[in-house]
Amino acid sequence: MNDWEKASTVVVFVLFGIGVSKIEADNRVYPALFSFGDSILDTGNNNNLVSITKCNYPPYGRDFYGGRPTGRFCNGKNPSDLIAEGLGIKAAVPAYLSSNLGIEELASGVTFASGGSGIDDTTANIQGVLTLSAQLQLFLNYITKLTAAVGQQPAAYIISNSLYLVSAGNNDIAITYYNLKLLQPFPLYVNFLIAGASNFIKSLYELGARRVWMFSTLPLGCLPGGRTIAGGPLRICAPIVNIQAQTFNSQLSSLVNSIRSTLPNYDISFVDVYTPLLNLINNPLPQGFTNVGEGCCGTSIFGASGLCNLLSVCPVPSTYIFWDFAHPTERAYRFVVSSILHSHTTTFLSFSSFNSSISD
Structure with missing residues (x-):
C-alpha cells in the first residue's frame, strides 16, 4: 500500500466518523466487501421482493445475532x-435493500446478491428475484449515494480497493436447466452461461472493481435436494449433476484466467467452493459432522420453495453440513471459508472467534 492509499484510507474513516485508529486503518487490506449473485451470498435483499424465494422467517437465523431471521439462507452467517x-x-455484511443503512455500513460493504438468482436472467425472473443486471443497477445507485456522502476521491478509493464476491451458476444448472432447458445440450447451455459471466465480470471492471473473487458452484449433486431428485432410492450424490457442475466450473476458471490476462490491473480469481465442501461431505466425522445428506430444518424440495420447516428442525445444527435442501450450515460454511482464505490471501487474520466457531 503506497502513501497515497494509506492517506486515503485514513481520510475515508475520518469522514465516516468510524472510531478506527490510523494503524488499524492502514492494516485493513480491503476497505469494504461487496457481493453479487445468489443465496450463497444474499443477506436479505429478497425480503421485500414479491417472491416465494425468501427466508425472513424462523427457523432461519436461529444462530445469528439475537436468533433473528434476516433473510440469510442459513442458520447463521x-x-x-x-x-x-x-x-x-x-462482523456481518448487510443487504443493500435493508432499510436505514448508515454511512458506516455502506462504506464498509453491502451485498447486492439475491437468493435464487443466476447468470441466466430466466433463473431470476421465474422466481421474482434480482437478476445480475438489476444487481449492477443497485451497485450504480450505491456508487452515486456513496460519492454524494463522502466525496469523489474517498468513494473512488473504496470502489477500486474493495473485495468483490460473485456466486452465480448454482441455480442456472440446478433449477433453470433441469426445469426449462433440459432439451438443450448441456454444453451449449454452459457456453451461454460463460458468455453471461464474461459480460458481468467486464461490467464490474467498467464500474471500477479491481479485486474480484468468482465462486464456483457447490457440488450440486450432493445437496440434499440434488440427492432427492437425482440420487436414486439411496439418495447418493448424483454423479451426472456433479459432472455438470464441474464442467461449468472448469470453463468459468478458464474465463477468469483469460480476463485477468487481458484487462489491466484486474486482480480477479476463481474461487473453488466445490472441492472443500465436497471434501467435507466425503470425510465429515473428523470435523464433527454426523449428517451429510439431510437438511437440519428439512430436506424436501417441495412446498414453499423447498425451504425450512419450523416443526422439523434438528436439535444440533453444528453436526449437519446442510441447513436446508440446498444451503450449508454456518459451521460448514466456516470450514469452506477458512479453506478459501488460506488459499487466496496472505492476510487471513485467523481470529480466535472465527476458529473457535469451527471447532464448537
Missing part, C-alpha cells in the same frame, strides 16, 4: 459475512 469477518472488515 453466510460466506459474505464470514469472509468479511475473516479479513477483519466487519
Whole structure:
C-alpha cells in the first residue's frame, strides 16, 4: 500500500466518523466487501421482493445475532459475512435493500446478491428475484449515494480497493436447466452461461472493481435436494449433476484466467467452493459432522420453495453440513471459508472467534 492509499484510507474513516485508529486503518487490506449473485451470498435483499424465494422467517437465523431471521439462507452467517469477518472488515455484511443503512455500513460493504438468482436472467425472473443486471443497477445507485456522502476521491478509493464476491451458476444448472432447458445440450447451455459471466465480470471492471473473487458452484449433486431428485432410492450424490457442475466450473476458471490476462490491473480469481465442501461431505466425522445428506430444518424440495420447516428442525445444527435442501450450515460454511482464505490471501487474520466457531 503506497502513501497515497494509506492517506486515503485514513481520510475515508475520518469522514465516516468510524472510531478506527490510523494503524488499524492502514492494516485493513480491503476497505469494504461487496457481493453479487445468489443465496450463497444474499443477506436479505429478497425480503421485500414479491417472491416465494425468501427466508425472513424462523427457523432461519436461529444462530445469528439475537436468533433473528434476516433473510440469510442459513442458520447463521453466510460466506459474505464470514469472509468479511475473516479479513477483519466487519462482523456481518448487510443487504443493500435493508432499510436505514448508515454511512458506516455502506462504506464498509453491502451485498447486492439475491437468493435464487443466476447468470441466466430466466433463473431470476421465474422466481421474482434480482437478476445480475438489476444487481449492477443497485451497485450504480450505491456508487452515486456513496460519492454524494463522502466525496469523489474517498468513494473512488473504496470502489477500486474493495473485495468483490460473485456466486452465480448454482441455480442456472440446478433449477433453470433441469426445469426449462433440459432439451438443450448441456454444453451449449454452459457456453451461454460463460458468455453471461464474461459480460458481468467486464461490467464490474467498467464500474471500477479491481479485486474480484468468482465462486464456483457447490457440488450440486450432493445437496440434499440434488440427492432427492437425482440420487436414486439411496439418495447418493448424483454423479451426472456433479459432472455438470464441474464442467461449468472448469470453463468459468478458464474465463477468469483469460480476463485477468487481458484487462489491466484486474486482480480477479476463481474461487473453488466445490472441492472443500465436497471434501467435507466425503470425510465429515473428523470435523464433527454426523449428517451429510439431510437438511437440519428439512430436506424436501417441495412446498414453499423447498425451504425450512419450523416443526422439523434438528436439535444440533453444528453436526449437519446442510441447513436446508440446498444451503450449508454456518459451521460448514466456516470450514469452506477458512479453506478459501488460506488459499487466496496472505492476510487471513485467523481470529480466535472465527476458529473457535469451527471447532464448537
